Amino acid sequence: MEGVEGNAVVLDQPEHGLARQVLVPAYLAERLAGDRGRSVTLHTMEYLEAQGQGSSFIPRIVGFGRPEDRRFFEIFTSVKGLGNRKALKAIALPPSEIAAMVAAKDAKGLQRLPEIGKRLAETIIAELTGKLDAFVDPGVLVEGKGSIPATKLSIPTGAAAAVEDALAVLMELGQTQAEAERAIERALRGADPESLSGEDLVAKVFGQG
Secondary structure (H helix, E strand, O other): OOEEEOOEEEEEEOOOOEEEEEEOOHHHHHHHOOOOOOOOOOEEEEEEEEEOOOOEEEEEEEEEOOHHHHHHHHHHOOOOOOOHHHHHHHOOOOHHHHHHHHHHOOHHHHHOOOOOOHHHHHHHHHHHOOOOHHHOOHHHEOOOOOOOEOOOOOOOOOOHHHHHHHHHHHHHOOOOHHHHHHHHHHHHOOOOHHHOOHHHHHHHHOOOO
């Protein structure tokens, strides 16, 4: 793999003298960002993207880490108003977590995803309730809160309160929950969690700590 450019992975095929651009969901692009130069396996699908108000079409390849993620994408993009490009940006969390939001009819949770506003979140719930249950991982359910996805952050002992405070601040500043969690996770690396406050974590996120 040559690298990641936005929501696209550039795959080198030297045996054919080619480099192919493969579009991937936002959460997968984040995971693959550190894999430059390594061999990666993607499960792909191809579609034609309209150009010039449908006067011409460009073939696009979309890649996924698992076959079931590709199937999730196919169902997810069946929602009216949720095209391929918008869906790839919106899938900033693993499909199992998004499926859990739909199962819980958690419109506010869906609105935290990029590209998803209030009306589209409600449409997703209306059209996909019951269709994504097979993708829900019971491990993302929070006891006492129905099917609201739990954070995937690995929180060191003693840092829970600081993480909660920092997460709230970053989301108030306009970051999605997924973006805020990833930023906090990076800030926690190499830090002493016992001595951190929410303000300390926010400062570290912005490179001031």
